Amino acid sequence: xxxxxxxxxxxxIMLSWEYPPRIVGQMANYVKKxxxxxxxxxVEVYVxxxxxxxxxxxxxxxxxxxxxxxxxxxxxxxxxTWVLTLNQEVERVSANVYYxxxxxxxxxxxxxxxxxxAAVTLKRxxxxxxxxxxxxxxxxxxxxxxxxxxxxxxxxxxxGMFEAKRLIVKSEWMRDEVIRLYKVPAEKITIIxxxxxxxxxxxxxxxxxxxxxxxxx
Amino acid sequence: xxxDLSVMMLSWEFPPRIIGGISPHVHYLSKSxxxxxxxxxVVTCDFPxxxxxxxxxxxxxxxxxxxxxxSPDFATWVYLMxxxxxxxxxxxxxxxxxxxxxxxxxxxxxxTAAIGLKHVFRKPLFATIHSTETGRRNGIHFDxxxxxxxxxxxxxxxxxxxxxxxxxMISHVQWAFGLPSDKLVMVPNGVNYEAYSKYRxxxxxxxxxxxxxxxxxxxxxxxxxxxxxxxxxxVNAAPKVLDKINAKFIIVGNGYMKDQLSGLAKGxxxxxxxxxxxxxxxxxxxxxxxxxxxxxxxxxFEPFGIVAVEAMAAKSPVVVSDTGGLSEIVEHDVxxxxxxVxxxxxxxxxxxRVLTDNSYANWLRTNAYKKIQEKYDWDKIAQQTETIYNNVxxxxxxxxxxxxxx
Numbered sequence: 001x002x003x004x005x006x007x008x009x010x011x012x013i014m015l016s017w018e019y020p021p022r023i024v025g026q027m028a029n030y031v032k033k034x035x036x037x038x039x040x041x042x043v044e045v046y047v048x049x050x051x052x053x054x055x056x057x058x059x060x061x062x063x064x065x066x067x068x069x070x071x072x073x074x075x076x077x078x079x080x081t082w083v084l085t086l087n088q089e090v091e092r093v094s095a096n097v098y099y100x101x102x103x104x105x106x107x108x109x110x111x112x113x114x115x116x117x118a119a120v121t122l123k124r125x126x127x128x129x130x131x132x133x134x135x136x137x138x139x140x141x142x143x144x145x146x147x148x149x150x151x152x153x154x155x156x157x158x159x160g161m162f163e164a165k166r167l168i169v170k171s172e173w174m175r176d177e178v179i180r181l182y183k184v185p186a187e188k189i190t191i192i193x194x195x196x197x198x199x200x201x202x203x204x205x206x207x208x209x210x211x212x213x214x215x216x217x
Numbered sequence: 218x219x220x221d222l223s224v225m226m227l228s229w230e231f232p233p234r235i236i237g238g239i240s241p242h243v244h245y246l247s248k249s250x251x252x253x254x255x256x257x258x259v260v261t262c263d264f265p266x267x268x269x270x271x272x273x274x275x276x277x278x279x280x281x282x283x284x285x286x287x288s289p290d291f292a293t294w295v296y297l298m299x300x301x302x303x304x305x306x307x308x309x310x311x312x313x314x315x316x317x318x319x320x321x322x323x324x325x326x327x328x329t330a331a332i333g334l335k336h337v338f339r340k341p342l343f344a345t346i347h348s349t350e351t352g353r354r355n356g357i358h359f360d361x362x363x364x365x366x367x368x369x370x371x372x373x374x375x376x377x378x379x380x381x382x383x384x385x386m387i388s389h390v391q392w393a394f395g396l397p398s399d400k401l402v403m404v405p406n407g408v409n410y411e412a413y414s415k416y417r418x419x420x421x422x423x424x425x426x427x428x429x430x431x432x433x434x435x436x437x438x439x440x441x442x443x444x445x446x447x448x449x450x451x452v453n454a455a456p457k458v459l460d461k462i463n464a465k466f467i468i469v470g471n472g473y474m475k476d477q478l479s480g481l482a483k484g485x486x487x488x489x490x491x492x493x494x495x496x497x498x499x500x501x502x503x504x505x506x507x508x509x510x511x512x513x514x515x516x517x518f519e520p521f522g523i524v525a526v527e528a529m530a531a532k533s534p535v536v537v538s539d540t541g542g543l544s545e546i547v548e549h550d551v552x553x554x555x556x557x558v559x560x561x562x563x564x565x566x567x568x569x570r571v572l573t574d575n576s577y578a579n580w581l582r583t584n585a586y587k588k589i590q591e592k593y594d595w596d597k598i599a600q601q602t603e604t605i606y607n608n609v610x611x612x613x614x615x616x617x618x619x620x621x622x623x
Contacts, residue, residue, distance in 0.1 A: 073367045074367060075360050075363040077293070077361050078293070080289070080296070080297075081292060081293055084297065084300065084329060085296065085329060085368065085371075088332045088333040091336055092332075092336040095336045099339065099621040117300040117303070118333070120300075121307045121333055122307075122337065124304050124305075124308040125307035125310065125311050125338065147289070148287040148288050149289050149293075151287065152286065152288065152289070155284075155286060156300070159300075
C-alpha cells in the first residue's frame with residue numbers, strides 16, 4: 001500500500017537504533033508511541049531501525065511502515081565500528097524509500113547519535129532536513145569519561161547538533177546540558193515533554209516548521 | 218553519452234599525502250583519465266599545507282577533514298574518517314546536480330563512504346583492491362582483522378566490478394571473498410616512465426660516488442624493511458655475490474626489521490658493503506635507480522611489485538623472486554631474471570649473472586623498457602579503465618536504478 005500525497009500531510013523517515021520488538025532502553029517504546037500517533041494525524045511514517053534477523057520492510061498494524069536492517073559486517077571490535085558500518089545499510093533503505101516515493105520526503109527525525117552519520121549524508125545528498133531528538137548524551141552515559149572512544153561518540157553528537165535543523169529535548173535540564181556541553185544556541189532547541197498535554201501538536205508543529213524550511217542550512 | 222564521462226574517486230591518500238602505493242596510483246590514473254576527457258573528482262584526506270580544493274593536472278581534488286581526535290585504533294579511525302568523507306562527497310555530488318556517472322573506491326579504507334554514496338545516488342560502484350587483510354597478515358587471526366576482512370568482502374559485494382592489478386591478485390581476491398569470476402577485471406598498475414628519462418642524460422658520477430666506489434657495482438633494493446619483502450635473503454646472498462664480483466648493496470627504505478637487518482650485515486662482516494639509507498625522496502631515488510647496475514626484488518609475498526616496474530622504467534636490469542605479481546611482470550631471460558623464492562643461492566646466481574655479463578644486462582634493459590611502454594603506460598591503463606566504466610554504464614542504463622534517479 002502506498003499513500004498518495006493528497007491523503008498525507010507529511011512524510012517522515014524516523015531513524016532509531018531501537019524499536020519494538022528490540023528494546024534496549026526507553027527510547028524504543030517512545031519512538032513506537034510517537035510514530036503511531038503521527039500516523040493517526042495523517043503523517044506517513046517510515047521507521048528505519050536495526051534487527052539481527054527480522055530484516056526487511058513491514059507495515060505494522062498501527063500503520064507505521066518499519067524497515068529493519070542488519071549489519072553486513074558480522075565481526076566487530078566495539079559498538080562504534082558496529083554503528084558506523086550499520087549506517088550504510090540505513091542509508092541504503094532510506095534511499096530506497098526516497099526513490100520509491102519520487103523523492104518526496106519532508107524530513108527525518110533521528111533519535112540519539114547512532115544514525116546521525118546517515119542522516120547527515122542524506123541531508124547533504126538529498127536536501128532532506130532533519131531534527132535530532134536527544135534522549136541522552138554520551139557525557140552522562142559515560143559519567144564524564146573522555147577516552148578516544150567517548151570522544152568519537154561526542155563528535156558524532158556534535159555533528160548531529162550542527163547539521164540538524166532543530167534539536168528536540170524532553171526537559172529544560174537537557175536543554176541546559178546541550179547548551180553547556182555543545183554550545184548550541186538556545187533558539188535551536190525545542191523542549192517537548194512527552195507527558196505534556198500538547199506533546200503531539202508540538203512535535204507536529206516542529207516537524208512542519210522544519211519541513212517547510214527545506215534542506216539547506 | 219552526450220556529455221563527458223565523470224568519475225568520483227575515493228582514496229585515503231593522494232599527493233602530497235603519500236603513505237603507500239594507492240596515492241601515486243590514484244594520481245596517475247586520474248591524471249590520464251582527465252587527459253582523455255574524463256571529468257575526475259578525487260575526494261581524499263587532508264594534509265598539512267595542502268588546499269581543501271585544487272585542480273591538479275586537470276583533476277579536481279577535494280580534501281576532507283580526516284578526523285583528528287585521538288582514535289581508539291586504526292580501523293575505528295578509518296570508519297570515522299569515512300563519515301566525514303561521505304558527507305563531503307554527498308554535498309559535492311548534490312552540488313553537481315547528481316552529475317557523477319560512477320564512483321570508484323580504492324581499498325577498504327574508503328569502503329563505507331563509497332557503499333553509502335552508491336545507494337544514496339544510485340550510481341555504479343567500482344572497487345580497486347590493491348591488497349587484502351588476509352594477504353597482509355598471512356591469514357585472519359583476530360576479530361580486528363576479521364572485521365577488516367569482512368569490510369573488504371562487503372565492498373567487493375557492493376561493487377559492480379572489482380579491479381585488481383595482476384592475475385595473481387585476481388585469483389587471490391576471488392579466493393578470499395568467493396567472487397564470481399566475471400566480476401573481476403585485471404588492469405595493471407602503471408609507471409610514469411617519462412619521469413626517469415631526464416636522469417639518463419645527467420652526469421651521475423658525482424651522485425654515484427656518494428653511495429659506492431667507482432669500482433663497485435651497485436645492487437639496489439627499494440622497499441619497506443619488513444619480513445615479506447625478503448631483504449634478509451638479499452643480505453644472505455651478498456657474500457656469495459662478493460666472491461665473484463665487487464659490489465655495494467644499497468638498501469632503501471624503513472621498517473620494523475631495520476635493526477635486525479643491519480645487525481645481520483654486521484655479524485656477517487659486511488658493514489662496508491651494505492648501506493642502509495632509510496627513506497629517500499623521489500628525486501634521489503630515481504637517480505639511484507638509474508645508477509643501479511642491478512635492482513633486486515627478493516619478496517616472499519608480492520601482490521604486484523611496482524618497484525620492479527619502476528626499476529625497469531629506469532632501465533636498470535631486475536632480478537626478482539618468482540612469486541605473485543612479479544612472476545607476471547618479468548619474463549625470465551627476456552625482461553629480467555627470475556630466481557627461487559627465499560633462496561640466497563639462487564638470488565646470488567641471478568645477481569652475479571647480470572653483473573658479470575654486460576651485453577646480457579643491456580639485453581634485459583632494452584626488452585624491459587619496451588615491455589613497460591607497452592603494458593604499464595598510464596594512458597593505456599586509463600583507456601582500459603574507461604572502457605570498463607563505459608561497459609558497466611551500458612548495463613546500468615538498462616537497470617531500474619537508471620530510471621528512478623532521473
